Each structure stands twice: as C-alpha cells, then as structure tokens.
Amino acid sequence: MNDDTLRLVTIGRILRRRWRLLAVLTVLGALVGYGTSVVFPPRYTAAASVLLPGQWEERELLTQVDVATSSAVVDRTADELGWTDVSGEELRERVSAEAADGNIITISGTSDTPRHAQRLADTMARQFVKFSARLAGGDADAQPANGPEALRQKVAETNRRITELANSADPGRTVESVQARTALEKLRTSLEEAMTKLDQADPANEKAGMVVMGPAARPTSEAPPTRVQLVAAGALLFLLLAVVGHLAAARVNRRLRTEEEITAALGSVLLGTVDVPGERPARRPRERGARALARRLLGTDVRWDLPAPQRSGDEAGRRVRYRRVCARLRDRLPTARRLLLVVPDGDEIAVRAAGQLAAEAKGDPLLRVVEVAVDRPMVPDADLESGAVVVLSPGSRTAEELAGINEACADGGHEVVGVVVAGAVRGGPARAAGPGPADDATVALTVRHHATGGSA
Structure with missing residues (x-):
C-alpha cells in the first residue's frame, strides 16, 4: 500500500470517527462566513466598453488601460459624480480596466448598489474618452496647443502672409512680379501638400474618435464574494483545518505502535500478542464533568488514530494465544x-x-493485575513476586511513559521479564465447543489492584 492510499485511509478514518466534531466545526465555519458577510456589505459591479478605432499594438492598448484608471480620469469622474461619502483614493480602488479582443477597453466600477455601480462605470467611460481626445489633440491640460496643432496654426498664418504678399506684388506688369507671384504660389502648394501628408501620417487621426459602446448594464447579482460564497468558504475552511489538524497531530504523535518499539522502550522481550474482542475503538478513561460530557458528545473520547479492529477467529483460537x-x-x-x-x-x-x-494461567504462575498511573508510576514492592510482565495495547503510550513504568518496576524490586501486546479485534463466532475456564475461576485467579502512590 503506497503513501497516497495510506493518506486516504487515514482521512477516511478521521471522517468516520470524528464526524460529530467535524460537523460542529463546519457549522461554526459557516457562521463565521455569514458574520463576515454581515460586516462587509454586498458589492455590485457594472462594466462599460469603449471601442478604440484604428490599428493598435498590444503595448498601446496596455497604455490606454493605464490611462483609463489614471488619477486624472478618476479625479474627473469623482468631480462629476459628487459623492461626498467616497474619497478619490477609495474610488480608485473601486474601478478597474482591461483590454479585450477587438480593440475594446472594458471599464468596471464597483459600488454598494446596482445603480451606483452602473453610474460609476458610465461616468468613467465618458471621462476616459474625453481625456483621450484631449491627449490626441494635445490639449490634455486645457493649455495652448502645441505639437502638430501648433504647426497647423503656423502654416495657416504663413498662407495668409503669402496671400498678402501676392496681392501686394505688381499684378503681372513686370517679369519680376510674375516670377515672385509664381514662387509664392509654389510655396503655398508645397505647404498644403506637406500638411496633407502630415495629416495622413498623424496616428492621432486614425486613433481618435473613441466610442462608448452603450451604457453599462445594471448588475442583477452581487459581485464575488457573495454571502453564499462566504458561508461555503467558511465551512470548507474550518473543515479542512480540522482534518489538517488531525493529520498534524498524528504526525507528531510519539506513541509506540510496533512490538519492536515497545520492547525496546521497556528493555525486555516480547512474550506474545493476544487479541481482545471489542466492537468499539478504545476510549479514554471515564471522566466526569462538563468537559467529559462535551468529549462524549463530540466523539473525541474515542481514539481515531488506531486502525480498525481486524476480525479474529473463534474464542478457542484467541485462548490458544x-x-x-x-x-x-x-x-x-x-x-x-x-x-x-x-x-x-x-x-x-x-x-x-x-x-x-x-x-488462562490457572495459578501456574499466579498472576496479579496492577494498574499503574503513567504520570506518577508506582509499583508495589516485591513480596513474593518473581518479576513483572507489562501488558499494554499498541499506540497507547510513549517511550518516555514506558521508561517511567520500567523505572517504577525497578524501584519496587521487580524485573520486567516480558511484554505482552494486546490488540483489539472484532468479535468472531460465538464460543467454540470445548472446555474453558469458568467465570468463577477467572474471578478467583485475577487479583486487580490500583497502584497510585504507595507500596503494597
């Protein structure tokens, strides 16, 4: 069985044996998600599209995306909207733009109501178009024109000057006047041709005229994350955290699970393994009080990290062990x-x-059962006993706890002569035919004591 299969088996065991705790934590996570949705009111997002005519390169489209969400456009939008409860910085966080296929800039606006979201998107689109037109015309800041527009003004002024010079020249009375008028007309023609070529080569003429492709649609549903999404995310998050917490606890668990580890911690030899029929997993010691009641209700009093008991043979086979x-x-x-x-x-x-x-020993030798507290182990002093046999189930104690039990046995004058590992199994068929120890014999031969802090 590979690691992935083992992980799936472990997760399935957690879900089966901790389902009540997981259910409570899932409901708690859903309540946390609902509370988050109450603290943060719902948001609505509307989007308006702006068409950019002409040929645009990708980097130019990205530049237009930055222009659409620039502080100049956002500030103009804030002035037009006049929302006193929303600052310019907050408004800048509520808008976004992206370039779509077909030279289209999609501008999105998010607000607390569908109407405000629609108005924000439409206003942002209009202000973007106006600002881009001013940039194309060289009048982004409403100052005197410069660049190509200034050149056009100079050409117009030069044409007027040429007309004045042509009118003031002698109208064809001398050869010099005719040559002067001809030169002036050639200069006018050359200027007009140059301006025509300049207008044809100016990319602003091709890329001007941005168009808002209709008003933004009023949103009919909340923008993510919605209340349902927050509730589902909270429930799923708490469930995953609970499962991961169980897996992390199992990874750092230092309880000994194999016979080799147990015998090494006790410094003794393994006498054998025996089976104990039982349908339910091992439980914690019976406790009283509200905490113990909560553990029982949540199912945390049941060990989840132990494998499911295997089905054993009949009672005769178990007695043979x-x-x-x-x-x-x-x-x-x-x-x-x-x-x-x-x-x-x-x-x-x-x-x-x-x-x-x-x-099963039937008095040869006579065995006395002693339960020892692992936090402060104390074993009765040696009287007639010739040694001690430690009986425990796998995965129940750490190496430090077993070392403490070993030291307690040594302090009491007992040598640990062997270890018996007891594992829980699912009950097999009923008692097989054949002789077996009676219940009275079991009671007579089993002497059970609690060693809690004194010598016996």
Whole structure:
C-alpha cells in the first residue's frame, strides 16, 4: 500500500470517527462566513466598453488601460459624480480596466448598489474618452496647443502672409512680379501638400474618435464574494483545518505502535500478542464533568488514530494465544510462582487482556493485575513476586511513559521479564465447543489492584 492510499485511509478514518466534531466545526465555519458577510456589505459591479478605432499594438492598448484608471480620469469622474461619502483614493480602488479582443477597453466600477455601480462605470467611460481626445489633440491640460496643432496654426498664418504678399506684388506688369507671384504660389502648394501628408501620417487621426459602446448594464447579482460564497468558504475552511489538524497531530504523535518499539522502550522481550474482542475503538478513561460530557458528545473520547479492529477467529483460537504466553512464562521462569501483570492506567484493552491471561494461567504462575498511573508510576514492592510482565495495547503510550513504568518496576524490586501486546479485534463466532475456564475461576485467579502512590 503506497503513501497516497495510506493518506486516504487515514482521512477516511478521521471522517468516520470524528464526524460529530467535524460537523460542529463546519457549522461554526459557516457562521463565521455569514458574520463576515454581515460586516462587509454586498458589492455590485457594472462594466462599460469603449471601442478604440484604428490599428493598435498590444503595448498601446496596455497604455490606454493605464490611462483609463489614471488619477486624472478618476479625479474627473469623482468631480462629476459628487459623492461626498467616497474619497478619490477609495474610488480608485473601486474601478478597474482591461483590454479585450477587438480593440475594446472594458471599464468596471464597483459600488454598494446596482445603480451606483452602473453610474460609476458610465461616468468613467465618458471621462476616459474625453481625456483621450484631449491627449490626441494635445490639449490634455486645457493649455495652448502645441505639437502638430501648433504647426497647423503656423502654416495657416504663413498662407495668409503669402496671400498678402501676392496681392501686394505688381499684378503681372513686370517679369519680376510674375516670377515672385509664381514662387509664392509654389510655396503655398508645397505647404498644403506637406500638411496633407502630415495629416495622413498623424496616428492621432486614425486613433481618435473613441466610442462608448452603450451604457453599462445594471448588475442583477452581487459581485464575488457573495454571502453564499462566504458561508461555503467558511465551512470548507474550518473543515479542512480540522482534518489538517488531525493529520498534524498524528504526525507528531510519539506513541509506540510496533512490538519492536515497545520492547525496546521497556528493555525486555516480547512474550506474545493476544487479541481482545471489542466492537468499539478504545476510549479514554471515564471522566466526569462538563468537559467529559462535551468529549462524549463530540466523539473525541474515542481514539481515531488506531486502525480498525481486524476480525479474529473463534474464542478457542484467541485462548490458544493466551496459553502460549503462559507457556513462554513457565519456560523463562520455571521456578516462579507469582508474577505481577503491570497495566498502564486507562488502557481498558490491556486490562481485559491481563484478566484473561491470569485466568488462562490457572495459578501456574499466579498472576496479579496492577494498574499503574503513567504520570506518577508506582509499583508495589516485591513480596513474593518473581518479576513483572507489562501488558499494554499498541499506540497507547510513549517511550518516555514506558521508561517511567520500567523505572517504577525497578524501584519496587521487580524485573520486567516480558511484554505482552494486546490488540483489539472484532468479535468472531460465538464460543467454540470445548472446555474453558469458568467465570468463577477467572474471578478467583485475577487479583486487580490500583497502584497510585504507595507500596503494597
């Protein structure tokens, strides 16, 4: 199974075992999104199109886009609108322009109502056309003309001067006057031809005459993000954060999950693995109070990071595993008559396994179950016991906690002679036929104590 499959299996496990918590967080995210939509009022966007006739290069179109949203155009638009509650800087943030196919500049305006958005887009388009016409005519700032327009004025003045000189010359009475009048007419003709060529070559003539392609359509729906989008985004964001949080917690989880890691932390050997039937995942220790009630309601009292229990065989097969562990104990300690079964506090699977193990031992050796608190481990002092066997389920304790249990056993004079790993399985068929330990024998052979801080 590759990493992608493992991730999908882990996410599916989170969704199955934390669905109530995820549902609550999703609803909370939706409420946050709704509150955001209330804080930020809805916006509407309208767009007006301006046609630029003639041939335009891409860089020239981009220049016109910048001109359309320039401060000069925006300030003229603000003066025409006369909105006292909107500053020029805020108005500049509400407008945008982009170049479309076919030499079209699309100017968009965003406002709090559809009517204001439509008016803003139309006014921006008109002011852009007026400002561009002034730029093409060299009168962007309403000052005296210069450039080509000034040259035309000079040519007109020169033509008037030529006419005056021609009229003042002797009307054909002498050869010199005829030559002078002819030269003046040639000069006039040359100036007119030059101006004609200048007008034909002037790109402003081809690119002038921008046209607003009709009024902007009044928007009928809100501009993104809408209230529905904010609610959906909030719910999805909280759901993703919850799943990612579970995955991050699982990554930094230092609980030991394999037999090799557990035996290495306890410095002992593995006596065997046993199965404990149970349909529900392992739960936390039973607690009281509002916090414990909230955990039960949200489903956080159930471990989600443990794999789903595998289906086991019948009861006879499970008892064989316990008997093999007892046989290994007798082989390792043939003279031992009494042993401690040390179980970390709160590990219900290990407690059940220890009880079954004591019952299957049938007094050879006599096994006493002791639950040890992992925060302050304390094991009863050695009396008649010849050692201790640690029983725990995988993924329940860290290496530091197991090292503390090992030290507590050493302080009590017990040597950890072995480790038994108990795993939860799904119950198989009912009890198989054959002899088995009676319930009374189980009670008699299983002596359960709580070691919480003193010597026994």
